[in-house]
Amino acid sequence: MFFPKEMMEIELIVPAKYLLAVTKVLSGHGVFHQADSSYPSLGSGNTWQESAAGYAGLERRIQVIMQALSIDEGQPQANKEFETMGDLDVIRSAVEGMEDEVKQATDQRIAEKKRLEQLESTLHQLQPVADIDLDISSMRNSRYLFSMLGQIPAANVERLQTSLARVPNVFLTLRSDISKPVVWLAGTQANADVLERAARSAYLSPLSLPEEYHGTPAKIIAALQTTIESTNRKIADLELTLAQIGKTRIEQLRALLWDVHASRVMAEAIVRFGQLRYTYVVTGWVQSDDMESLTQRLKTASKEILIETLPTTRSGFNSNVPVAMQNSKFLKPFQMLVNTYSRPRYGELDPTWFIVFMFPFLFGAMFGDIGQGLVLTLLGYLMASKKVKSLSGLSGLGGVVALCGASATLFGFLYGSIFGFEEDVHIFGMKLEPLWISPIHHIMDVLMVAVGAGVVLLILAYLIGIFNYTVSKERGHLLFGHNGIAGFVLYLSLLGFGGASFGVLPVSPTVFLALAILAGVGVLFSEVFIHLVEGHRPLIDGGIGTYLIQAGVELFEVIISMLSNTLSYVRVGAFAVAHGGLSQAIFILAKLAGGGEDGGFGYWITLILGNLFIIGFEGLIVGIQTMRLSYYEFFSKFFTGGGMRFEPLTLKPVQEE
Template identity: 50%
Template sequence: MFRPQVMSKVELVVPEHDVVPVTQVLAASGVFQPTPSVHLGSGRLSRSAEDWRRRATTFADLERRILAVMEALEVDEGPPPAEPPQLIEPETAQMDIDRLEWEAGAPVRELEEGRRKLAQLQRYLSQLEPIADLEVDLDTLRNLRYTFVLPGTMPAANLERLQTSLELIPSVLVTLRREDHLATVVLFGAQRDADILNRAARSAYLNPLELPEEYRGTPAEAIAALESDIKRARQYVAECQTTVDYLHEVRVHSLRHLLWRVRASRTLAETIARYGRLRYTYLVAGWVPTSRVNMLRREVKRISDDVLIEVDTPARQEDGHVPVALENPPIVRAFQSLVTNYGHPRYGELDPTPMMALTFPLIFGIMFGDVGHGLLLALLGLLLVSRKVRALRGLSGLGAVVIACGVTAMIFGFLYGSAFGSEEILEPLWIRPLQDVMDILLAAVGIGVGLLNLGMICNLVNAVLTRRWGYLLFDHNGLAGMIFYWSLLGLVAGAFVEGLPIGPIPLAALAAVSGLAVTFSEVLEHLVEGRRPLVEGGLGSYLVQTPIELFEVVISFLSNTLSYVRMGAFAVAHGALSMVVFIVAEIISPAHGVGYWIVVVLGNLFVIGFEGMIVSIQTLRLEYYEFFSKFFSGGGMRYRPLTLVSRGGE
């Protein structure tokens, strides 16, 4: 649980005639991650790598065409099939897609054309409705020779400005209708002044109305004809939609089935194209969890006894290229996504997921301690895990995280004596953050010191696992760094507390010795590990950099430690914000009537949503920037086993 799965490097020599079934078995096993193999020869093949690449390109084009038909018929991809789909030849898929495109093409085009026609008619109607009361033939307005006419809509506030700007130009501005902030107007003038009148209208944000050429008579008569045409257009669109819906129902399963077959065939072709080549065989290389190697060997041998399989353990210098397969129990696995958002551990290092599962709810609970609020969060987590609400199914993976945070918030709620923001219901088992501010802040710093040391211990374990003995002894997050950090803590504590078991002189000596070790850690690490040169980049620049780096280490220790003060600060803020809710409720309804309880309920929901989000962000920040920085840098390669039914975006 605390380390990624042990991986084995598997190499297979596959006869040419077995390459397809063997690849299908590797994909169906769900444990084989292929790696590009070296080009081993130039022998002639019945299907060379170029042939497989061409097949993959053909399948990709066919997949694009299937998705276009599915989009037109409003068919989604659906879930991946439970069993690997059968492969398909490009020619067969081509014929199936041609038939589907022919079936769907005409109805979809007719539906789109009908919708465009309906939208155009509705646009015409919206243009004519503002001038429905105008008793003038539309042809007359279109064909005036000497008179300029511009019907349109404009902001009512600009009417006076437009009239003022046209005082010196012979014109008339008639307001037909005025609703709210919009006015329907007609601007009359002489054709010789058309340019001036158009500029003035644009400056006043007058929106011209387009008069459709297809309709005659007065605006009211044209509107009546338009409404009749719109009714017929809607009926036509409904008939076309019925045809498309029928095609959707009868072709949904065949489209999905064909999509997954083509997608599986494309993935297989792309995979085989990356295999190495001998004259009559393929060389297949990849990574498999060691615990699953025997199972994979049996499955491959069941397909062909002619396949040669060689299994090897990765060399230490290969660790950066070995994929990382994390293996955690379900209750811990929920926190895995929070870790992988930061990065994947390197092969052979500690998996930080168990530490995240321990520390994340702890930090969240300290900052969000409230029995009632924690209970609601836990219930929300149970709802997410149940997947009963369709809109929340995408968050189901975080359900266990929310439950854990809710439970720790309840525990600290009992410790703080807080329930739904009220401190009058429960007696605190420990302290009240609002009344004991310094105590909660000092406790937060103490917990932060413990978490930082846990991070340093994890760093020591990583150094042992990777056999970096110099790094283990002298790095600023190694043994020397821990001694330096504790010495500084002891000196600071001695300035405020009397009677420490270790006096200031031994602490100062420890700080000096460990500080020197951290200062010259690069030289000492290279010396212990036998690496040369001892100093990279020149002795002069190294001597200039080392004091600066030591100062940076001290500042880092200080900032990392003080960052955990925010845990206590947010515990105080949580109590203060909850108190404000009750103060506002008391102001609204001193008699504790309905208004009082409405404010209390809404206020508590606001605190849970708003502060819960902020506390979650701050918890992630402490994990990523303070805790993880002590031992975890990411940079590992994600384990992606081969599958033929991955979604298009994967």
């Protein structure tokens, strides 16, 4: 439950005649994570590589056709078995046939879209001069006047003006777009060459008006708009044609795509097998639970197959062991939060369970309000249940939002707050009183408790870190690491020193100071000690002077970060106070809107909008702060991550974790 699923390493020796049958078993059930065993290889790996490339190319071409026809990939039939690998030549000719059918319409559509783009660009450039009553073509053929209308990169406008400082000219910005302003440059024909070179070097792209457009800008704009309309109609017709082709071909294309996909997966798997003279070597990883069923299936597929399995220990760095998380569906949203930071390594404690409790706890403490918490819970439920279509995209976060809302409700009871009301509130005839404390009225108490909670969480984080080092048998880091025993003792002794200095602890501060110095020396020379314990040589990389400077700064950083990590939890209390303060501000605004009275339409509307603002805006900020406390203050003490995802071979599309 607290570690990723147990894995077994598997090595197979497969006789060549059973190659396809075994590959089908390995890739057909989504249980085998393949490792590359293609080196050294004696046989015809290139043939399989060519086949894999052939299938991949055809798969891409089918996808392009489907994209052109606006067909999604769909799913393979539920009971579909991919018995054999498709014949490349047969598939190729089928794909070519469909490409020919689609090509004419798609080519025409691309050409029309390009034309539309050009027409719109021309229109965009002409619109600023629409009011000028002058034949544009007369400017083009002017005898004495040089004139250029066009677009230029915004960054070049000023430079172009600078460059023309010594040449008589008129330069106007007709349309001040952020990226592509429309400008007009004019001068005498005698300076045409200079002006043209200057404009070109400033990347002024002149308006190129096709010959068929002439007359005043207004007349050309009208003609352009007519052409744009007819081009849009042409595009719509072509899209209709493509949609009709898509309707008749949809089933055939999807079936073909999944056949080719399965063949490609199998061919790519074989490329990564090690090929000997008559046999193939296959290595990979299987979850222990699936081992027995896979072994049986393999033996059914090939009686002569040799199967060797090796259990995997959780000690060591284990970066090559794939990681499959074993959390229930309920925990998936929190697992997503953990994976966003990093995936745990195989030998590392999965922190999802801690986050399940800690994340809503911190959120609720910062956002304690019964009413607003219940709204969030309802929102989370709607997100998770996918009952509201517009929220279904956020279903993955639904569980987190709902639990955070529930926690905020609980803290709302502790703080005695409902939709910001804290005084003279009656629920079902009972007066609402804080079960614990009202943050806005006991600011210092709340801040102190928040720091205290932070200390507890950090101690927990150090203990998990020590546990992780113990499990992975990294003795050097366990004893001397910044987050190992030396770091932990340093943190405790600094806390103790602070406590004793203020008279909270009945022990002399000197005792803690001595402990802190001892642990500090351990941290200062941690690299040396770790190298010593783990047998790495040389003990110091680079010179002693460089090491001491670096280690000294690092120790300084460690101590500063201990202090800042602890004080960082003040924000929990500060946000609880700010929440009360923001509610009070909303009440003042509501009273103003209600004409100085606690009631009336303006009062209640402002109150509702204010509460929605708090739920949306403050809720988001508190969510971000909670994530920050979890990731940077908590995780950084024990969670290394960097685990490789368990990606079993499968012939069908897989659901994302």
